[in-house]
Amino acid sequence: MNADPVEDYLAELTSSLHGPARAKAAMLREVRDGLVDAVEAQTRFGVPPDQAARRAVRDFGTADEIAPSFQRELTIAQTRRTARAAAVTVPVLVVCQLLVHVAAGDPDWRLGALAAHLAAVATASGLLAVTALLATGPLTRLLPTPHRLPSVVAWTASAAAVGMALAAVVLGVTSALSTDWPLTGFAGVLAIAAHGVVAASARDCRECARAGER
Structure with missing residues (x-):
């Protein structure tokens, strides 16, 4: 045939x-x-x-001729998706932080440090989302999208996902030692869910960024 x-x-x-x-x-x-x-x-x-x-x-x-322009468009789309994923996790991390604060009523310095860690990751995720969405949205009418932005978003989101995973591990250990283990355990489940959402999108964003740089 x-x-x-x-x-x-x-x-x-x-x-x-x-x-x-x-x-x-x-x-x-x-x-x-x-x-x-x-x-x-x-x-x-x-x-x-x-x-x-x-x-x-x-x-x-030829495919080699048109693929780069198509890939740039797809990379921007994935960058925005990763930024939105990071934005969605901010409320989840804030809830985790509040739950940890409630559990740290004694107070426990370890839980206090964990709450600060969650606040830092939430802040980083929020700033990442706002910056990336602006740079790939309204600002494109005035300025070109920075060439390295997809890589920056991908690796920043990866770092945030690692932070969420560490928080989930610490929350799991803490829940076994805390009298308020239902709160810390629930916060750990939320942190794991947030990690899964951001980590998957960050991985796809890294792949797109590498493809766009070839």
Whole structure:
């Protein structure tokens, strides 16, 4: 069976792009629709379908030529997604901090230090989210998006995720020793959930940033 030039082209482009699944699927769907329209336009003039498909692909540009611009768009989309994930975790971390404060009524310096750690991670996540969303949103009308921003967002989010994981471990240990173990245990579960959300998005953002720098 003869290979379909359009499908081969889309497969090559798919393998070279990294980013949010929905945004990537929409992008590839637009490419497919454009190529199909080009093929149909040529076949109406009597060009054989296989030849028309090869011409459409050639005129569109090679995957190596167009992938960088597509990847930049996907990287920005993933950067915004990671920033939003960080923003969502701020309230969760604030709740964890309040629960720890309640549990530290004796007071316990270890819980106090943990509360300060949670506050620092929440602040970092909030600043990350606001800065990234502004830099990839309204400010793009005035200034270009900084080239290194996706990497900065990815690694800052990774650091925040590590901070959440450490907090979850400490909360787990503390809950076994604290008289208010339901509060610290619940805070630990929240910290684990926040870690999972941010860590997954940060990993995807790092992959997009590396792809965009190639």
